Amino acid sequence: MTQKEFQKSNLALELNAGKKRLENALHGLSDEQCEAAGATRSGSIVDLLSEIVTKEFVTLMEVSDRLPNLPMNLFSNANGRTPTASVMEKPAASTSVDSLLAEFGFLRSAIVRRVDDGGSDAAEFNAKYAYITDVCVTKFNEQMDEIERWRTSEIVGFSAARLRAEAREAELNQAIVDLSREDFLTGMFDLKALFSALFDRFYSEDIVQWLGAVESNGRAAVFQRMAAALEPLHTLLEIGLASIASFRATASAQDAEGNFTTDWEAVFGGAYSTGVAVCWRTVRAWKSRMVIAERIEDLPSSMR
Numbered sequence: 315m316t317q318k319e320f321q322k323s324n325l326a327l328e329l330n331a332g333k334k335r336l337e338n339a340l341h342g343l344s345d346e347q348c349e350a351a352g353a354t355r356s357g358s359i360v361d362l363l364s365e366i367v368t369k370e371f372v373t374l375m376e377v378s379d380r381l382p383n384l385p386m387n388l389f390s391n392a393n394g395r396t397p398t399a400s401v402m403e404k405p406a407a408s409t410s411v412d413s414l415l416a417e418f419g420f421l422r423s424a425i426v427r428r429v430d431d432g433g434s435d436a437a438e439f440n441a442k443y444a445y446i447t448d449v450c451v452t453k454f455n456e457q458m459d460e461i462e463r464w465r466t467s468e469i470v471g472f473s474a475a476r477l478r479a480e481a482r483e484a485e486l487n488q489a490i491v492d493l494s495r496e497d498f499l500t501g502m503f504d505l506k507a508l509f510s511a512l513f514d515r516f517y518s519e520d521i522v523q524w525l526g527a528v529e530s531n532g533r534a535a536v537f538q539r540m541a542a543a544l545e546p547l548h549t550l551l552e553i554g555l556a557s558i559a560s561f562r563a564t565a566s567a568q569d570a571e572g573n574f575t576t577d578w579e580a581v582f583g584g585a586y587s588t589g590v591a592v593c594w595r596t597v598r599a600w601k602s603r604m605v606i607a608e609r610i611e612d613l614p615s616s617m618r
Contacts, residue, residue: 321443326426328451332458333422336366337415339461345411347571359461363414366457370421373449377428377442425450466522466529481600483574486516487563494561494580505541505548513537518604525610536608547582556584564593574598577613 340348340359348359425446489512514533522529523536530539550556558580565577580592593613598605 322429325443325447325451326429329422329426329429329446332451332454333419335458336363336418336461339458339465340411340415343411343465348411359464360411360414362457362461363411363418366454367414367418367421369449369453370418370425373446374421374425374428377425377446422450481574481598482516482603483566483568483576483598483600486513486598486605487566487576489513489516491561491563494558505544506537509537509540510534516605517608518601518606521605521608523608523610526612550584554584556582559583559589572599574600 340363343359345360348363350358429442429446493512510533517533517536519533520531521533521536522531523539524530525539525543528539530536547556551558560579560581562579563576564579565575567575569575574597576596576598578594578596581589582592583589595609595611595613597609597611599607
């Protein structure tokens, strides 16, 4: 394989991987969520997606104009049809996420074909390669990082009605309360193994959890992080220097996006306890009767 063939192959792989990455990043998001996601520098994910589609269109035009003998079928899609004038002239006009994704997919496929059909002149190819790499790989990945940062910083909701039917929030909360009433936390137990035995049935293997500012990915990592956080308390309970005076959920609600919020309160007794209530909040997203995302954070004193 020549160096040129190697470059073409790698660039085509990068472009196809980018297409898949965008589809995955937007999977499950509604138009409304993308419009409301104001954490991106462009104001919303729809705005950023429109910008991405426009750049794909401009890149395809720029690369095509640079190279002579443009094939007549360059803009033909997989079925041999040519896109409409509105798509060609203004690809970012639609605010529908599905529509924008479809336009992006078409344009990127055309760019991949243009790479595969590139001219033989080395200088032409190098210029085209550098330009496409800059816009469609480097800058595109920066924009993708922005979308993914927003998505991983938010617990993405789904249909509130569907989640209400699928969620086992009350059942999980009761299991947590029951655990506090048993002798589990005062015995010689491996906390991670205990959590796994009691809560595996509630948590997805791919769960993402934020414990304060710390993010954990995957059920095993989540239980390990929780065990590490509770280990000091477990030690005090185990040797009798602390006890659980009360442990309860003080409030529970479901927001408009379907996420479940529960406020918790615990009071500890013993020589090393002040008797002051410790309060925190859990926010969970459920899918297929499993927790797929969870945030645990301190509850401000003004909200207790």
